[in-house]
Amino acid sequence: MPDMPHSPSRTLGPVGLYRRMAGASIVAQLRYPGTFIIQAIGNFVTTLLSFFGIWSLFHRFGSIAGWDIGTVAALYGLVNVAFAVAETLGRGFEVFGGEYVRTGSFDRLLLRPRSTLLLLLGHELRLRPIGRFLQGLFVLVAGLWLAPHVQWSALLVLPWAVAGGAAMFLGVLIGQAALCFITVEGLEVVNVLTYGGVEAGQYPLTMFGRWLRRFITFVLPLAAVCYYPALFCLHHPDPLGLPIWIGALSPAAGFAFLGVMVFAWQRAVAGYVSSGS
Amino acid sequence: MQTPLSTSDAITVRDLRKTYRIREGGSWRGKTRDIVALDGISFSVPKGQIAGFIGPNGAGKSTAIKILSGILRPSSGEVQVNGLVPWTNRVAHVARIGVVFGQRTQLWWDLSVGEGLALLRDIYGVEPERFARNRARLADALDLGGIMDQFVRQLSLGQRMRAEIAASLIHDPDILILDEPTIGLDAPSKLAVRAFVHELCRDRGTTVLLTTHDMHDIEALAERVIVIGHGRILADSPFEDLRMTTLSERILELDFHDTPPELTLPAGASETAREPHSITITFDPRQIPAPALVAHVGHLPGLDDLRISRPSIDEIITRFYADHPA
Numbered sequence: 001m002p003d004m005p006h007s008p009s010r011t012l013g014p015v016g017l018y019r020r021m022a023g024a025s026i027v028a029q030l031r032y033p034g035t036f037i038i039q040a041i042g043n044f045v046t047t048l049l050s051f052f053g054i055w056s057l058f059h060r061f062g063s064i065a066g067w068d069i070g071t072v073a074a075l076y077g078l079v080n081v082a083f084a085v086a087e088t089l090g091r092g093f094e095v096f097g098g099e100y101v102r103t104g105s106f107d108r109l110l111l112r113p114r115s116t117l118l119l120l121l122g123h124e125l126r127l128r129p130i131g132r133f134l135q136g137l138f139v140l141v142a143g144l145w146l147a148p149h150v151q152w153s154a155l156l157v158l159p160w161a162v163a164g165g166a167a168m169f170l171g172v173l174i175g176q177a178a179l180c181f182i183t184v185e186g187l188e189v190v191n192v193l194t195y196g197g198v199e200a201g202q203y204p205l206t207m208f209g210r211w212l213r214r215f216i217t218f219v220l221p222l223a224a225v226c227y228y229p230a231l232f233c234l235h236h237p238d239p240l241g242l243p244i245w246i247g248a249l250s251p252a253a254g255f256a257f258l259g260v261m262v263f264a265w266q267r268a269v270a271g272y273v274s275s276g277s
Numbered sequence: 278m279q280t281p282l283s284t285s286d287a288i289t290v291r292d293l294r295k296t297y298r299i300r301e302g303g304s305w306r307g308k309t310r311d312i313v314a315l316d317g318i319s320f321s322v323p324k325g326q327i328a329g330f331i332g333p334n335g336a337g338k339s340t341a342i343k344i345l346s347g348i349l350r351p352s353s354g355e356v357q358v359n360g361l362v363p364w365t366n367r368v369a370h371v372a373r374i375g376v377v378f379g380q381r382t383q384l385w386w387d388l389s390v391g392e393g394l395a396l397l398r399d400i401y402g403v404e405p406e407r408f409a410r411n412r413a414r415l416a417d418a419l420d421l422g423g424i425m426d427q428f429v430r431q432l433s434l435g436q437r438m439r440a441e442i443a444a445s446l447i448h449d450p451d452i453l454i455l456d457e458p459t460i461g462l463d464a465p466s467k468l469a470v471r472a473f474v475h476e477l478c479r480d481r482g483t484t485v486l487l488t489t490h491d492m493h494d495i496e497a498l499a500e501r502v503i504v505i506g507h508g509r510i511l512a513d514s515p516f517e518d519l520r521m522t523t524l525s526e527r528i529l530e531l532d533f534h535d536t537p538p539e540l541t542l543p544a545g546a547s548e549t550a551r552e553p554h555s556i557t558i559t560f561d562p563r564q565i566p567a568p569a570l571v572a573h574v575g576h577l578p579g580l581d582d583l584r585i586s587r588p589s590i591d592e593i594i595t596r597f598y599a600d601h602p603a
Contacts, residue, residue: 012399101289105345110348110367110371113349115368273348273367
């Protein structure tokens with residue numbers, strides 16, 4: 001045949017291909033709009049209920065350890081919005097063990113001339129977490145409204161914090177998928193980092209003991225993507241003594257964490273290719 | 278000194294070895310044990326050939342296919358497919374091959390066949406005009422017209438396999454690897470798949486590597502058969518040679534309208550069964566060619582009909598494995 005097998009000039013780049021795959025997955029999800037709407041509403045309601053738990057606590061006691069309801073609501077909103085973004089993007093990694101490793105269809109993915117990360121990101125752009133996203137946004141706005149010293153100009157940090165938080169949670173999902181090459185049993189443990197991270201991120205750092213505080217600062221950079229940016233926006237001095245401007249920079253730690261997890265993923269795939277199991 | 282691997286062959290494999298290390302008992306600290314899946318295999322497939330790759334389960338077929346597909350790295354040995362080493366540049370390699378795994382789908386369950394092909398167009402970066410041409414050609418040859426708009430999960434197995442084959446060829450690969458392409462298919466679907474692969478090879482010069490348990494696939498398609506067992510190549514020859522070396526046996530059945538007469542048979546032929554109206558003779562065509570034997574029995578009184586048959590291929594392969602124990 002005269003055609004060259006591959007003409008790079010016409011090939012869609014990674015972004016273009018991601019948009020195509022995401023588009024196809026949205027079409028597939030919206031094929032049953034009723035199901036989608038019910039799931040999204042369910043997602044909204046269940047996540048909102050968990051906030052009522054916190055709200056009733058503060059309603060009863062006014063403030064806890066010097067933290068007011070507005071600050072805690074802002075933290076809650078921030079971590080949930082970030083997690084919802086990661087859930088939307090990282091579905092392919094979340095289901096990797098069950099849908100790719102167990103069934104052997106990861107081999108099929110390797111047969112495609114694209115990066116495995118891109119193909120798994122394109123597995124599904126999940127619409128359902130829109131419930132958590134909207135609910136988190138709603139609580140975030142309410143929290144900012146109620147908080148006493150909001151720096152309105154500092155709110156520019158919020159999208160950056162959401163991006164850092166989403167990157168961190170996506171990193172957790174990628175790390176979880178990388179672990180699936182070793183075992184697909186007992187990976188619920190990783191949920192401690194995702195759902196547990198969301199729970200922990202909802203509370204100010206000082207409410208935790210030293211061990212957990214260190215963990216969510218230095219291992220999983222949860223404090224860097226939620227707590228410090230929130231302090232920065234709310235102009236709330238850090239009881240642990242760090243300067244306030246740290247919150248404008250710290251979301252970068254979420255991307256650093258993602259980078260480490262991507263590296264771990266590449267190593268895990270290389271290991272899979274050489275061991276075949 | 279080793280000579281460099283030939284580049285005129287589509288596939289070249291030299292002294293390929295793969296050892297799996299498995300953990301016994303599945304625990305983290307358990308002992309490990311090595312399993313040799315490929316114990317030094319060498320072969321090459323010239324461009325445009327259909328080569329059958331057969332062997333029992335656990336013989337090493339799947340391992341070899343995975344290595345050739347670029348999704349598994351061997352322990353040692355050299356491989357070139359289209360001039361590339363599959364595992365050193367997976368992306369460049371898989372862009373130029375097509376692979377069909379009979380038991381796994383490469384399409385998307387929730388998309389229609391047409392949508393899936395369009396997504397593959399973008400994954401492989403096929404130009405729109407070439408895609409339109411290939412899609413039309415494949416839809417015609419594989420009779421996909423009626424199922425383009427159906428969701429993959431709604432297809433029958435036969436329809437799905439035809440769609441899978443189209444999906445594996447949408448980017449004009451030079452090499453097609455078919456792993457059990459007819460498994461579970463009904464007879465008409467099997468025939469359709471075989472006819473298509475035959476045409477693909479004839480009209481487009483595509484090199485095909487075929488693994489199957491269905492010996493009729495091999496008989497219908499493969500010009501050449503590589504038999505693998507215990508991680509080694511047991512035979513690599515034209516199919517007819519394999520048949521001749523393993524079993525030089527033909528069967529001649531004679532039907533009579535009355536009680537069959539007593540026979541005197543030439544050397545190399547013997548009567549193996551006698552019924553009220555028929556006789557079965559087994560013969561070795563190297564000692565007594567079929568025409569000579571037919572001439573010998575053709576004048577028998579009361580002979581109605583005669584048929585010559587060859588032993589089934591399954592029988593040949595079974596005996597072949599029995600002759601090459603572990």
